[in-house]
Amino acid sequence: MDFVEVSAKTVDDAITKACIELKVSSDNLEIQVVSEGSSGFLGFGAKPAVIKARKKEDPILDLEDIKSVFEEKKEENKKNIKHEEINLDKREVKSSEEKKLESPGVQTTQRIKIPKTEEDIVVMKASAQKFLDSVFHSMDMDVDIEMSYDDMHECLNIDFSGDNMGILIGKRGQTLDSLQYLTGLVVNKDQETYVRVKLDTENYRKRRKETLENLARNIGYKVRKTKKAVSLEPMNPYERRIIHSALQGNKWVETYSEGKEPYRHVVIALKK
Template sequence: MEFKEFTAKNIDDAITEACEELMVTSDRLEYEVVSSGSAGFLGINAKPAVIKARIKEEKPVEVEAPKAESTDSKQFSKKDDSKKKNTNADSDNKPEAEDKKTSSIDGDDLVKKANDFLKDVFEAMKMEVVVNAKFNSQDNILDVELSGAEMGVLIGKRGQTLDSLQYLISLVVNKESSDYIHVKVDTENYRERRKATLENLAKNISYKVRKTRQSVALEPMNPYERRIIHSALQNDRYVTTHSEGDEPFRRVVVTLKK
């Protein structure tokens, strides 16, 4: 499958756009970052992020038939038993070395950058917020969990404030990083609660479309939320989904299958 180009406000949204159009989960997506984009100054001269993506090609697993061991090979194995032991000892050490090379990114430095940035933001907002940031070196994901007394303010309408914070933190930690760091910001399990709400909405809309036999256009959503709707109705026997419009007014349309 050929690579297709996807453009969005940031890398995460571009990846979500690709997953949405190709109808795959992110673990089955192969992509290359063409441009990380830039936020500009107060939105002026902002440049979008661009990626090239395609569905990963699954390689068939080759199974070799067991080979009969000849007498010569048995004698050879006895003679070189000590060599094999050394080789095995070396191979036992290899995974450990490879594990150490899983990521060359300084997780502690990333966490410090995120914490320092958020400290300044919350001081300017005069809010007391507890920040718990952790870096997953295996997946290159920085998870930021926020807690406090005024989390409704940080979530904002349909999570827009939380998304904005996530985008700004992504700019901060990726500014001098050679590898792209995914950033996830959450509070009070909002992401999971919002996902459950959208999945329930998708089922209700599906029932409405089947009953009225008329298409329904949902409210504008960000790429992540649109993807939840698409995934929830992907295997629906009666309806299909597609997206229409341009950002930030792009929305999901649910239609009856022919």
């Protein structure tokens, strides 16, 4: 894809403008700063910032690559766990019936929490470590792995550090998500209750969330001004929920999802 030239008051504004124009988040843009611009003197002689931007090419290791490498492990374990993402999409936007159930005086069924013992946690970490070590060995990567268990959220947090972590993240985090899913299968193989596994590196999850929230607000503003709906790029259920949540309280625009996986995407439209 060819570069497009975008100008704005500041470089940051130009990047945001490019995100809206190309319909991608900033971490999926290849950016070249042509001019940082200047504010001039007392407003006179001001020059805009100019950048060139285009969508990034697919990473060296993509979703299909990692899926094919670990397909055997996936088939072996998938019978022992309920797929976490089955319910994620259903929770994107609470329906009116769900809201009624949350009203005062209405009882709702809550899942019973069974605390993990120290032995359970040790077994989980050992299983994850063994699997991930074999993965990174096959990829010829030297990766440091840190783990901690969050008992409150029943989640095993795993953080990676090392060189070339962008390979593990992949396009829109797809490689990291696939590795997270497979690690979850391995960890939950011998567990009586489901444990969520969260993989992260270089604080990618937080940065991606902030990028999507910023994109949602900017597109929402654009939709309000132009009165034209905008369809975003395909996203996984978790990222679509971020978009929905970012604009949930907006009185001008609404959000909904369209399409089928893996091409399901969020549409931001003016409220009727």
